[in-house]
Amino acid sequence: MTGPTFDIVIPTIGRPSLQRLIASLARSAGPAPERLIVVDDRRDPSAPLSLGPGPAWPANILEGPGRGPAAARNAGWRAATAQWVAFLDDDVEVEPDWLERLAADLASAPEPVAGVQGNIVVPLPDSRKPTDWERNVAGLQTAMWATADLAYRREVLARAGGFDTRFRRAYREDADLGLRVVRAGYRIVRGSRTVLHPPGPDRFWTSVKLQAGNADNLLMRRIHGPGWRQAASAPAGRLLRHLAVSAAGAAGVAGLIAGKPALARLGGAAWVAGTTEFALARILPGPRTPAEVWKMSVTSAVLPAAATLHAGLGLARHGFRRDRLPAAVLLDRDGTLVEDVPYNGDPERVLPKPGAREALDRLRRAGVPLAVVSNQSGIARGTLTLEQVERVNQRIEKELGPLGPWLICPHGPADACDCRKPAPGMIRKAARLLDVPADRCVVIGDIGSDVQAALGAGATAILVPTEVTLPEEIRSAPRVAPDLGTAVDMLLGGQSR
Numbered sequence: 474m475t476g477p478t479f480d481i482v483i484p485t486i487g488r489p490s491l492q493r494l495i496a497s498l499a500r501s502a503g504p505a506p507e508r509l510i511v512v513d514d515r516r517d518p519s520a521p522l523s524l525g526p527g528p529a530w531p532a533n534i535l536e537g538p539g540r541g542p543a544a545a546r547n548a549g550w551r552a553a554t555a556q557w558v559a560f561l562d563d564d565v566e567v568e569p570d571w572l573e574r575l576a577a578d579l580a581s582a583p584e585p586v587a588g589v590q591g592n593i594v595v596p597l598p599d600s601r602k603p604t605d606w607e608r609n610v611a612g613l614q615t616a617m618w619a620t621a622d623l624a625y626r627r628e629v630l631a632r633a634g635g636f637d638t639r640f641r642r643a644y645r646e647d648a649d650l651g652l653r654v655v656r657a658g659y660r661i662v663r664g665s666r667t668v669l670h671p672p673g674p675d676r677f678w679t680s681v682k683l684q685a686g687n688a689d690n691l692l693m694r695r696i697h698g699p700g701w702r703q704a705a706s707a708p709a710g711r712l713l714r715h716l717a718v719s720a721a722g723a724a725g726v727a728g729l730i731a732g733k734p735a736l737a738r739l740g741g742a743a744w745v746a747g748t749t750e751f752a753l754a755r756i757l758p759g760p761r762t763p764a765e766v767w768k769m770s771v772t773s774a775v776l777p778a779a780a781t782l783h784a785g786l787g788l789a790r791h792g793f794r795r796d797r798l799p800a801a802v803l804l805d806r807d808g809t810l811v812e813d814v815p816y817n818g819d820p821e822r823v824l825p826k827p828g829a830r831e832a833l834d835r836l837r838r839a840g841v842p843l844a845v846v847s848n849q850s851g852i853a854r855g856t857l858t859l860e861q862v863e864r865v866n867q868r869i870e871k872e873l874g875p876l877g878p879w880l881i882c883p884h885g886p887a888d889a890c891d892c893r894k895p896a897p898g899m900i901r902k903a904a905r906l907l908d909v910p911a912d913r914c915v916v917i918g919d920i921g922s923d924v925q926a927a928l929g930a931g932a933t934a935i936l937v938p939t940e941v942t943l944p945e946e947i948r949s950a951p952r953v954a955p956d957l958g959t960a961v962d963m964l965l966g967g968q969s970r
Contacts, residue, residue, distance in 0.1 A: 503572025634837025
């Protein structure tokens with residue numbers, strides 16, 4: 474290939490549509506990907522996953538974590554090595570020129586463009602009006618940032634921390650990532666390629682089960698604030714009407730139990746009126762067959778209560794207010810991000826602290842900028858060179874992902890500089906580089922000098938003690954966490970996993 478390299482990542486739960494997708498990729502003309510990565514996310518894979526007859530490219534079947542599409546896609550893109558990662562859902566089929574157009578889309582994407590979205594076509598019947606389920610799936614044709622077909626630069630995925638694994642369903646996880654990427658200053662554009670997305674099987678209770686997404690909407694509000702729908706061009710939905718209908722039904726039942734017939738009649742009448750309006754809104758645009766009318770009538774009576782229940786569960790779990798996140802997190806290096814190897818100039822001796830990658834990814838997913846502030850007096854002592862320190866830092870980023878600007882103090886204790894912790898110079902400089910107020914930064918370190926540097930700059934400090942931390946440093950620290958993951962949980966409200 475002369476253009477940008479790309480890998481294709483397909484998360485799957487083993488649906489029969491996967492083989493149709495693989496076959497359509499085999500028929501597609503254009504440059505081959507570096508690799509095809511299929512993430513087998515079946516929770517109980519009793520038999521090997523079959524891809525069927527496929528293209529002659531390298532294909533890898535990767536065992537997924539079994540925690541939903543967000544976690545499966547993360548496993549896929551982290552195994553990728555190409556410049557771009559093209560995500561496809563396992564229920565789409567690509568057009569015959571899809572590969573050629575994908576390559577052209579990526580080649581024409583300038584540097585500020587982080588993602589290129591494909592066009593989704595939902596084939597609907599010509600002989601009748603579409604059903605409620607078919608109209609629901611057809612909404613994908615105008616959805617923003619739908620990962621049914623979306624290619625991202627791999628380095629941008631790393632900087633964003635990938636998909637937020639709190640989204641356990643195939644709902645809102647792509648909109649969340651898209652919002653974080655756009656708010657980081659990148660662009661996501663629409664390309665020229667096309668995939669077909671057949672509606673798939675329409676089961677009787679599907680529309681009721683889909684109401685679990687109301688809990689994910691509350692998570693979106695917590696992460697992105699009350700304006701997230703407008704920012705993501707997401708329709709308003711009917712939750713307020715569902716709440717009103719459910720309240721009317723509850724009032725009618727309460728009136729019956731309490732022996733208050735007027736309340737029972739009023740609540741019952743309002744519930745019937747609301748349910749009838751909802752059922753008609755679903756029936757009239759459709760084919761109006763007896764089976765469709767019956768399904769819409771029954772599910773319209775149950776759906777508002779299901780929406781109310783899941784919204785309540787989401788409210789209990791995620792709250793209704795947006796997280797107040799730190800403007801930036803500044804991290805000590807040795808003893809905090811990696812095991813402390815005194816005066817280490819050898820990248821091979823880099824050993825990340827347990828759980829460090831996962832903790833940092835949660836901060837990236839939340840959109841919190843990062844920086845490293847590290848004393849490296851070995852340079853002044855002559856036991857290290859700046860080049861050795863930089864090679865170690867590069868190895869740390871390879872292990873833990875991008876960490877923002879690196880601020881290194883090369884001075885010794887007797888140099889009386891303003892940058893060596895416990896002096897606040899590096900903290901203030903990091904805040905300037907990130908263009909954030911120092912008093913809204915959080916410094917995480919393992920010894921008292923990290924805490925003192927943070928407080929001297931007006932920042933918040935969290936101490937994560939190790940075996941070298943003095944007992945008096947622990948006692949005097951304003952906030953203490955047993956490990957980096959817990960410190961991040963403290964910053965993200967304990968719900969970041």
